[in-house]
Amino acid sequence: MQKLLEQLTGLHGPCGNEQPVSKWIRDYVTSLADEVRVDALGNVFATKKGAKPGPHVVITAHMDEVGFIAKKIENNGLIRFEKLGGNDDRLLLTQKVQLRTKKGFLTGVIGSISAHYAKFDDAGKVRNHRQLYIDIGARDKAHALELGVEEGTPITWKPNMEYLGNESTGRFVGKGFDDRAGCAVIIKLLEEFDGAEFAGTITAIFTVQEEVGLRGAQVAARQVEADVAIALDTTAVSDTPEETMDASLAIGAGTGIKVLDFSLISHPAVRDALIHIADEKNIAYQKEIFPGIGTDGGAISLANNGIPTGVLSIPSRYAHSPVEVIDLGDLLATKELLKEFIMSLKQGVQFLFIEE
Structure with missing residues (x-):
């Protein structure tokens, strides 16, 4: 199993x-x-x-x-996205995701401000997913397109199944x-x-x-x-x-x-x-x-x-x-x-x- x-x-x-x-x-x-x-x-x-x-x-x-779908590629190569299914905005920041392009899989992260900027921000604010972005390491929009990203590219969490704790727990996380x-x-x-x-x-x-x-x-x-x-x-x-x-x-x-x-x-x-x-x-x-x-x-x-x-x-x-x-x-x-x-x-x- x-x-x-x-x-x-x-x-x-x-x-x-x-x-x-x-x-x-x-x-x-x-x-x-x-x-x-x-x-x-x-x-x-x-x-x-x-x-x-x-x-x-x-x-x-x-x-x-549940997942996401690429909506727009910004000029700096960051990707705006929409939700597919019931994702909670509170869980999104700094998580790894996987994009499925026609050229293959890409690893991305849902970006957030550095902890060093937190004191200049509203610590209790939960930003709507439409304010967030996915970083795939692209230098600019042309680079993101070259990597295979386009409007409509499907996105999931990065696959990551393993034992929680260790195998003695009998529990899996993923x-x-x-x-x-x-x-x-x-x-x-x-x-x-x-x-x-x-x-x-x-x-x-x-x-x-x-x-x-x-x-x-x-x-x-x-x-x-x-x-x-x-x-x-x-x-x-x-x-x-x-x-x-x-x-x-x-x-x-x-x-x-x-x-x-x-x-x-x-x-x-x-x-x-x-x-x-x-x-x-x-x-x-x-x-x-x-x-x-x-x-x-x-x-x-x-x-x-x-x-x-x-x-x-x-x-x-x-x-x-x-x-x-x-x-x-x-x-x-x-x-x-x-x-x-x-x-x-x-x-x-x-x-x-x-x-x-």
């Missing part, structure tokens, strides 16, 4: 510019599925048929990551865990189902543009007729000492079983089935009620005539930053619960809103 996660987070794929991720996932899962295709928006579909009749289950995770971690779980599941017997059909959907309004999932969901769906995503924990934190979600406490967020009220039958299996199989979990987040599950649930949808959440600290943190135990608990859920499905199973 660690190697898979490192490969995925090392890929460059901000919202709307996920081509390297889409291609990598397509190529990787081709040998693990019966049918693989990429739609016009970039969503990757991998369908695997079970040995026995059963329901059609959709499992989904988004492949895009960029793009939201939601390459969910993609890794699905790919690992497909590997474990290679040759395994299960009932029904699995369609894994790796979506684009989640961070800018669940756009990929809205398009993808209309292309499948499913009996049940499980979305995978990271979720922001509340276990650090800031005054706004309520300690309702913690890293290392197991997978999150979604009850509610701003995009979805989880289908009660799906939610209860996940809880029952987790209890029965002794899989660590925590219930998630967090209106400050949304996932592709919200879009999937509204597709066609409505799809009973649940969400499994991978707890994360410092979301949408270059130093996101996740726990390997939570990642494995998410994979195990998803696997056990799929293995529990039999022909004729229904997830009814009203049980007779």
Whole structure:
């Protein structure tokens, strides 16, 4: 799982510019599925048929990551940028970024004034990202153009995955865990189902543009007729000492079983089935009620005539930053619960809103 996660987070794929991720996932899962295709928006579909009749289950995770896009090259070679997804202006200063040009990758930094100038500045001011700039070492605009930068060049945090502390912690720090971690779980599941017997059909959907309004999932969901769906995503924990934190979600406490967020009220039958299996199989979990987040599950649930949808959440600290943190135990608990859920499905199973 660690190697898979490192490969995925090392890929460059901000919202709307996920081509390297889409291609990598397509190529990787081709040998693990019966049918693989990429739609016009970039969503990757991998369908695997079970040995026995059963329901059609959709499992989904988004492949895009928050990032930026070059907007203007100043005469001195510094680059103005816009956001792709929900970046916090307070986190931007002096961070390393990676620009993907047609000539190759460039390393840049989001600039800031020297600490020596701080006494002449308003120390409490948070500058809007439109006041900031990226420095790629260019001497002037012509040099930046020569390096390959142009308006529209996609930008992400510089890839940087490693252990937090050391390997004894079982925790990783890096960029793009939201939601390459969910993609890794699905790919690992497909590997474990290679040759395994299960009932029904699995369609894994790796979506684009989640961070800018669940756009990929809205398009993808209309292309499948499913009996049940499980979305995978990271979720922001509340276990650090800031005054706004309520300690309702913690890293290392197991997978999150979604009850509610701003995009979805989880289908009660799906939610209860996940809880029952987790209890029965002794899989660590925590219930998630967090209106400050949304996932592709919200879009999937509204597709066609409505799809009973649940969400499994991978707890994360410092979301949408270059130093996101996740726990390997939570990642494995998410994979195990998803696997056990799929293995529990039999022909004729229904997830009814009203049980007779």
